[in-house]
Amino acid sequence: QKEVEQNSGPLSVxxxxxxxxxxxxxxxxxxxxxxxRQYSGKSPELIMSIYSNGDKEDGRxxxxxxxxxxxxxxxxxxxxxxxxxxxxxxxxxxxxNQFYFGTGTxxxxxx
Amino acid sequence: xxxxxxxxxxxICQRGTSLTIQCQVDSQVTMMFWYRQQPGQSLTLIATAxxxxxxxxxxxxxxxxxxxxxxxxTFSTLTxxxxxxxxxxxxxxxxxxxxxxxxxxxxxxxxxxxxx
Numbered sequence: 001q002k003e004v005e006q007n008s009g010p011l012s013v014x015x016x017x018x019x020x021x022x023x024x025x026x027x028x029x030x031x032x033x034x035x036x037r038q039y040s041g042k043s044p045e046l047i048m049s050i051y052s053n054g055d056k057e058d059g060r061x062x063x064x065x066x067x068x069x070x071x072x073x074x075x076x077x078x079x080x081x082x083x084x085x086x087x088x089x090x091x092x093x094x095x096x097n098q099f100y101f102g103t104g105t106x107x108x109x110x111x
Numbered sequence: 112x113x114x115x116x117x118x119x120x121x122x123i124c125q126r127g128t129s130l131t132i133q134c135q136v137d138s139q140v141t142m143m144f145w146y147r148q149q150p151g152q153s154l155t156l157i158a159t160a161x162x163x164x165x166x167x168x169x170x171x172x173x174x175x176x177x178x179x180x181x182x183x184x185t186f187s188t189l190t191x192x193x194x195x196x197x198x199x200x201x202x203x204x205x206x207x208x209x210x211x212x213x214x215x216x217x218x219x220x221x222x223x224x225x226x227x
């Protein structure tokens with residue numbers, strides 16, 4: 001079983017819609033959760049971190065964490081073509097240095 | 112967040128040779144990491160570069176193949192030794208976020224390696 005699992009997509013949404021990206025993780029003791037955006041040919045860029053159950057909003061981005069279900073999601077409101085990228089879910093375990101990435105979900109926002 | 116640079120940004124190397132990749136950070140950081148991202152794949156942690164001691168390698172990665180140096184808190188190198196085409200990949204260094212941003216990792220721009 002992989003530590004972090006994501007739907008690989010591709011996910012396509014029309015411009016202005018809400019894009020929903022999902023991630024599950026296996027280590028119940030994980031404490032830190034992150035979403036990275038990676039444009040083609042570029043390195044990953046941190047866009048959201050979340051540590052507590054519930055929602056965390058930052059501009060058009062909302063991260064949701066449910067530790068009981070071992071589930072993390074990222075919502076992108078009012079999606080723009082510039083949001084087209086691969087989104088990586090990452091989880092940091094209690095051992096600190098163990099930082100696991102999912103395989104990423106490819107998002108395309110259609111103008 | 113810290114500003115991270117890597118050299119070289121890309122290289123094409125012949126099999127059997129070695130390449131050393133440099134990672135420079137503009138501030139002192141406790142933790143530095145090296146990742147590999149193969150084409151179309153996610154990131155795989157190679158090792159944690161420890162200042163003043165040997166690197167800590169993940170399963171499947173060994174020091175003879177990927178020797179790492181960390182002479183101070185702002186610099187690290189990763190060498191890819193005796194390269195084969197299977198080593199063609201993007202190599203990324205990352206650092207822990209400072210202060211309140213502990214737990215977050217920030218990535219350098221990456222080194223795109225092609226082995227022929």
